[in-house]
Amino acid sequence: MRLVVLAAEALDARRLIPITGAHVDSCLYHGEASIDFVDRLLDGGARVAVPTTLNVGALDLLHPELWRGDRSAAERGRVLMERYRQLGCTPTYTCAPYQLAFARPGIGEQVAWAESNAIVFCNSVLGARTERYGDFSDIACAITGRVPDAGLHRDEGRRAVLVLRLADDVPRGLRESDALYPVLGLVLGSRASSRVAVLDGLPGGVSEDRLKALGAAAASSGAVAMFHVVGSTPEAPTLASALQDRDAEEEGTVTMADLRAARDQLTTAGEGAVPGRPIGCVSLGTPHASLAEMEAIEAELAGSQPAPGVELLISTSRHLLAEAEESGLARRLRDSGVELLVDTCSYIAPVLRPSPLPAMTDSAKWAFYAPGNIGVEVVFGSRRECVRSAIAGTVWRDPAVWGEA
Amino acid sequence: MKGRVLAAGRAEGRALVLDEPLSLWGGMDPHSGKVIDARHPQQGAQLSGRVLVMRAVRGSSSSSSILAEAVRAHSAPAAILMAEPDLILAVGAAVAAELYGVGVPVVVLSPDDLALIADGAALRVEPDGTVT
Numbered sequence: 001m002r003l004v005v006l007a008a009e010a011l012d013a014r015r016l017i018p019i020t021g022a023h024v025d026s027c028l029y030h031g032e033a034s035i036d037f038v039d040r041l042l043d044g045g046a047r048v049a050v051p052t053t054l055n056v057g058a059l060d061l062l063h064p065e066l067w068r069g070d071r072s073a074a075e076r077g078r079v080l081m082e083r084y085r086q087l088g089c090t091p092t093y094t095c096a097p098y099q100l101a102f103a104r105p106g107i108g109e110q111v112a113w114a115e116s117n118a119i120v121f122c123n124s125v126l127g128a129r130t131e132r133y134g135d136f137s138d139i140a141c142a143i144t145g146r147v148p149d150a151g152l153h154r155d156e157g158r159r160a161v162l163v164l165r166l167a168d169d170v171p172r173g174l175r176e177s178d179a180l181y182p183v184l185g186l187v188l189g190s191r192a193s194s195r196v197a198v199l200d201g202l203p204g205g206v207s208e209d210r211l212k213a214l215g216a217a218a219a220s221s222g223a224v225a226m227f228h229v230v231g232s233t234p235e236a237p238t239l240a241s242a243l244q245d246r247d248a249e250e251e252g253t254v255t256m257a258d259l260r261a262a263r264d265q266l267t268t269a270g271e272g273a274v275p276g277r278p279i280g281c282v283s284l285g286t287p288h289a290s291l292a293e294m295e296a297i298e299a300e301l302a303g304s305q306p307a308p309g310v311e312l313l314i315s316t317s318r319h320l321l322a323e324a325e326e327s328g329l330a331r332r333l334r335d336s337g338v339e340l341l342v343d344t345c346s347y348i349a350p351v352l353r354p355s356p357l358p359a360m361t362d363s364a365k366w367a368f369y370a371p372g373n374i375g376v377e378v379v380f381g382s383r384r385e386c387v388r389s390a391i392a393g394t395v396w397r398d399p400a401v402w403g404e405a
Numbered sequence: 406m407k408g409r410v411l412a413a414g415r416a417e418g419r420a421l422v423l424d425e426p427l428s429l430w431g432g433m434d435p436h437s438g439k440v441i442d443a444r445h446p447q448q449g450a451q452l453s454g455r456v457l458v459m460r461a462v463r464g465s466s467s468s469s470s471i472l473a474e475a476v477r478a479h480s481a482p483a484a485i486l487m488a489e490p491d492l493i494l495a496v497g498a499a500v501a502a503e504l505y506g507v508g509v510p511v512v513v514l515s516p517d518d519l520a521l522i523a524d525g526a527a528l529r530v531e532p533d534g535t536v537t
Contacts, residue, residue, distance in 0.1 A: 006499050010411050010492045025466050031435055031474035036504050114466040134466035134493035136473070136500045193426075193461050194489060222426075223463045223491075268443055369431040369465075371443035 003140035004148070011131065013148030021105055022048065022142035023097050023122075025055040025114035026135040027084040028348065029077040037136060038083040041143070048088040049145035053097040055115045056288075057081035060343045060351070061093070062318055069350030081343075087139065093343035094317035096212070096288040098126060107234055110153055112141030116219035117212065117287045117365065123226035125211045127234035129153045132194075132225040152226055158235060159244040160198035160228050164188060167255040173400040174259070175203075179382035181210040182364035185217025186262040187254050194223040195249075198242040204231030209290055216287050217364030263402070266367040266380035269358035273379040275397045280355030282306070282390040283346045283370075284383065285315035286363035293383075294324060298333055300387040305337040307393030311353050318342040347373050360395070362386045406518040410534040411490060412498035414508025418483035421455035422524040423447065429475075429494070430467035438480030456528045457482040460519060462491045472497030476507050484510040484530040488519045512536065 008016060026034065058077025060066050067074050085091050090103075097103040097113075098121050105111050105128035113122045113130040114137070122128050131151045133141060141147050151157045166175070166184075174180050188197055206214075206229055218224035228236035236242035267273045284297060294314060306312040314333070316324075321342050324330035330340060346352055347370040352359065358377040361367050367380045379395055388396040424446045427433070432442040438453030453475075472494060475481035481501070485494055490513050498509045510530045518536075522528070529537050 003496060003499060006495065007492050010490050010495045012490075026470065028467060028470075030430075030467065030470040031477065033474040033477045033501070033504065034470055036477070037473065037500055040504065116466050119466065132466065132492060134496060135469040137469065137492060137496040138466070140496075189463070193463070220428075220465075221463065223461070265444065368444070372431050372441040 001144050003137055004144050004146055007137050008148035008150070011148045011150035013150035015149050016146040017110055017149045017153065018145055019050055019110045019112050019141060019147050021050050021111045022052040022138060023055065023113040023115065023118055024052055024084065024089055024138040024142055026139050027054045027057050027081050029058040029080045034080050035076065035083070038080065041139065042083060042086060046087060046143050048142040050142060052089040052142040053092040053103045054084055054089045056095050056344045056348065057093050058344060059349050060341050062342055066341060066351045067349060092317060092319065094288050095345065096317060098122065099288065099290050099317065100319050110147065112138060112147050114138035117216035119225050120215035120219045120227065121212055123152055124215055124228065124233050125208060132223065158196060158226060159246065160196045160242040161249040162192055162195050162197040163248045163251040164191065164197055164199050165201045165253050167253045169256045170259065171403055174402065177382055177401045178210060178213070178362065179401050181213040182217040183259050183262045184254065185214040186221045186266065186364050187258050188227060189218035189220060189222030189224050191252060192218065192222050192224050194225070196226045198228040198230060198236060198239065200230045200239050202229055202232065206232040209293055212287055220365045220368040263380060266364055267378060268371050269377040269379045272358040272377055273395060275395050277395050278357050278393060279310060279360050279379065279389055279395060280357030281311035281313065281352050282360045282386045283313050283352070283366055284362055284386060286345055286347065286361070286366040289314050289316040291320055291323060294329055294333065296383060297387060298329065298336070300384055301336050304391045306390040310390050310393050311339065312337060312390040313339040313341055313346055313352065315341045315345050350374065360386050360389050406514060406536050408512040408514035408534045408536060410512055411495035412502070412509065412511040413532045414484070414510035415532055416456065416484040416510050416530045418454050418456045418528060420458050420522050420524055420526045420528050421450065421452060422458040422522060426459065426461040426463040428463050428465045428468055429471040430465035433471055433475065435471045435475035436478050436480060438475060452482045453480040454483050456484045456486060456530065458519060458522050459485065459487045461489065462487065466493055468493050469497030469500065472509065473501040473504065476501035476505050476509060481509050486519060486536065487513050488516040489513065
């Protein structure tokens with residue numbers, strides 16, 4: 001409760017309000033401080049007061065053989081994941097709880113979610129309400145069942161203050177590609193910082209998977225906890241509703257030059273990103289892949305396999321993997337040479353085969369954090385570019401998406 | 406100058422003014438205390454014992470844990486000064502103080518005050534949020 005009150009003071013809240021659920025990120029091992037904290041909670045007899053899902057942990061508990069690192073680190077990671085179950089949390093171990101029917105709060109529901117991509121998805125796409133909770137404050141809210149009545153929990157905190165539009169020079173090929181969303185998200189995050197922005201002028205009905213990629217990128221380059229997309233997100237049927245009938249503080253456009261610069265910022269491999277240069281692996285599914293994304297990867301493979309020596313890995317949740325096992329999708333992907341990872345992510349756990357060659361990804365978030373976390377050079381590309389590059393064993397670029405430059 | 410205290414404590418150290426926002430998770434190794442974000446202009450900079458000056462925050466909700474782990478490993482910044490309140494770092498500092506008895510003061514200053522702080526300046530942070 002002291003942590004919740006401290007959060008209330010930090011957010012300038014006058015009172016606490018009840019929540020209907022929580023999503024907790026504290027179960028990822030960062031060192032002994034992670035375990036010292038949860039042990040303090042368990043020693044005090046704590047239990048969660050509301051249904052609580054868990055974010056990714058340090059390792060894949062269902063496929064421990066994939067771990068390539070130090071055994072003792074894996075053991076401490078496993079202990080922490082288990083300790084949060086003992087507090088009464090549901091062992092979902094996913095960064096995309098919103099893909100699980102039982103964990104999706106409805107419009108206007110008050111919750112306490114951690115994990116930057118889940119926070120932004122919860123507010124923006126589900127229309128449920130959470131502040132930007134983090135490790136320790138997430139479980140503190142889950143145990144007390146209370147959050148500060150402030151920020152994004154309140155109507156006025158959800159008003160867009162920044163309007164962004166795509167400039168006319170952004171070509172149709174890119175507007176229709178999956179690759180637009182992580183790159184646009186990166187620009188959104190750096191322009192908005194922690195402000196609520198609204199994107200105007202995109203076609204209506206942008207898919208959840210594309211909004212997921214947009215939000216994860218925006219929450220990596222900025223502290224974005226909510227955005228609106230006119231015609232796609234529930235609190236923005238019109239631009240005026242996203243602005244709550246007030247004037248924007250700032251309006252801006254995103255040009256093709258901005259998007260190219262963001263794309264280039266996501267690639268660290270330099271010369272290694274030139275088409276035709278060899279790659280070591282392709283990592284997809286950050287945030288965790290949905291069934292639709294796994295099906296799209298299967299369709300893109302079209303019966304081909306990754307080139308010899310090239311690893312093609314998809315991260316997803318154990319719940320969606322179970323569904324994919326049921327439908328035969330998981331078996332077909334494995335038969336095509338795809339590795340499936342659950343409960344964790346390939347930029348957290350040491351699971352990728354060591355290789356001096358660059359890794360390719362369609363995720364802005366993976367591209368952002370993998371170089372620092374696991375020491376790989378990254379080539380960013382669309383899903384199609386990633387899968388075709390895996391098949392070729394070398395970087396392949398799609399001329400339909402980026403044009404000449 | 407005086408700011409709003411998110412986590413109280415007393416600290417002294419030289420200022421390290423970040424040129425770009427830094428997510429501690431994925432951006433700082435809690436054991437070496439160094440910046441590991443490959444895209445950050447100050448990659449490799451040592452944060453331990455410095456008064457970190459952050460004009461804006463970004464990134465992961467795991468940064469609370471990284472701050473607490475850095476305190477446990479004796480490699481944390483001496484204090485954090487920000488221009489906007491950040492719950493994630495405030496909570497990380499509070500948990501570290503509770504578990505290990507070491508306070509990392511987290512203070513919000515006005516953007517104008519924060520801009521006056523030069524990189525390398527010797528600073529003292531008081532529990533009431535006074536920075537000199």
